[in-house]
Amino acid sequence: MSAALVTGGSRGIGRAVCRKLAQAGVGVLVINYLENHEAAAAAQREVEALGAVAHPVAANLAHPAEIDRLFARVSEITPRIDVLVHAAALGAFKPLSDLKANQWDLSMAVNARSFLLCVQRCLPRMPEGVVVALSSLGGRRALPNYGAIGASKAALEAMIRQLALELAPRGIRVNGVAGGLVETDSIAKFPDAPRLVQRAIEATPAGRIGTPDDIADVVAFLISPAARWIHGQVLVADGGSSLM
Amino acid sequence: MNPTLAADLVREVVTRHISEALLVPIPQITPAARLFSDLKAESIDIVDIRFRIEEEWKIKIDQQAMLESLGANLSAEQLDARFTVGFIIEYVTPLVTAARGRA
Numbered sequence: 001m002s003a004a005l006v007t008g009g010s011r012g013i014g015r016a017v018c019r020k021l022a023q024a025g026v027g028v029l030v031i032n033y034l035e036n037h038e039a040a041a042a043a044q045r046e047v048e049a050l051g052a053v054a055h056p057v058a059a060n061l062a063h064p065a066e067i068d069r070l071f072a073r074v075s076e077i078t079p080r081i082d083v084l085v086h087a088a089a090l091g092a093f094k095p096l097s098d099l100k101a102n103q104w105d106l107s108m109a110v111n112a113r114s115f116l117l118c119v120q121r122c123l124p125r126m127p128e129g130v131v132v133a134l135s136s137l138g139g140r141r142a143l144p145n146y147g148a149i150g151a152s153k154a155a156l157e158a159m160i161r162q163l164a165l166e167l168a169p170r171g172i173r174v175n176g177v178a179g180g181l182v183e184t185d186s187i188a189k190f191p192d193a194p195r196l197v198q199r200a201i202e203a204t205p206a207g208r209i210g211t212p213d214d215i216a217d218v219v220a221f222l223i224s225p226a227a228r229w230i231h232g233q234v235l236v237a238d239g240g241s242s243l244m
Numbered sequence: 245m246n247p248t249l250a251a252d253l254v255r256e257v258v259t260r261h262i263s264e265a266l267l268v269p270i271p272q273i274t275p276a277a278r279l280f281s282d283l284k285a286e287s288i289d290i291v292d293i294r295f296r297i298e299e300e301w302k303i304k305i306d307q308q309a310m311l312e313s314l315g316a317n318l319s320a321e322q323l324d325a326r327f328t329v330g331f332i333i334e335y336v337t338p339l340v341t342a343a344r345g346r347a
Contacts, residue, residue, distance in 0.1 A: 092288040
């Protein structure tokens with residue numbers, strides 16, 4: 001029976017990933033979340049209804065000490081981790097030209113540094129396995145008010161390639177998924193969110209913005225044996241919005 | 245912990261974290277200073293300051309509950325006026341005292 005850890009797993013894309021993993025036969029799911037206990041409990045119920053055993057574990061990934069505490073708890077739950085999905089994300093939605101140092105630091109800490117620290121802490125528990133990190137189009141394209149998060153996602157994508165290189169000989173595949181605008185709570189944090197959504201729909205050949213399941217399905221593919229020859233790639237899943 | 249000592253310690257630590265997060269000199273971070281209009285904090289800064297305080301004391305601060313404790317149905321101006329450094333110190337002190345009592 002395989003075990004997975006999903007950071008940021010209580011809401012949005014992370015929660016959809018938890019469902020997909022349970023459907024794919026993952027037996028034990030550690031659902032990391034920041035602080036929304038109700039959302040974590042709901043995610044746990046969803047996963048357990050699909051036959052997996054879920055363990056919500058609160059930890060603020062901005063702090064390395066909390067990541068250590070997360071993995072101490074993981075060790076109590078499962079001796080090995082077969083799948084790590086990094087979906088936790090946080091950041092300042094504002095122009096880079098107005099960004100403050102602490103806002104940069106927070107975005108980088110949660111979106112990029114915590115990925116590295118989680119991978120490092122997984123390694124002793126992952127004799128072989130799969131790592132998938134959630135990036136976004138902002139990691140490679142300029143998007144309004146997305147500079148801090150975009151930079152952190154670019155760092156994330158660089159780490160995906162480097163870690164894939166380092167870990168492939170150990171039987172660990174590392175990949176990522178970059179979505180366009182996805183229907184989650186985070187959209188409301190953008191300035192002028194309704195206009196942003198309307199413009200995204202108009203710019204997407206598929207005629208809508210993404211759903212968490214759209215992205216989670218790609219994550220499920222990357223975790224599956226069908227993706228066994230894919231290493232260090234970031235698959236774009238955006239309804240074609242980046243084509244134009 | 246003695247409540248007075250706790251309040252003094254919390255004031256010192258909260259002031260330091262606000263200063264480090266917002267890059268504002270400590271003398272400007274008075275109890276009456278308003279986070280938004282005086283210290284130019286933004287919503288992401290409040291999250292950052294909260295994270296720093298939580299990590300310092302190993303406590304959890306429910307940000308929504310904290311802001312709701314300022315009063316119901318506040319206008320933006322009322323929220324700004326009430327959300328001061330002194331308010332944060334008052335809100336955090338009992339949490340720290342309780343955490344220290346458990347330790």
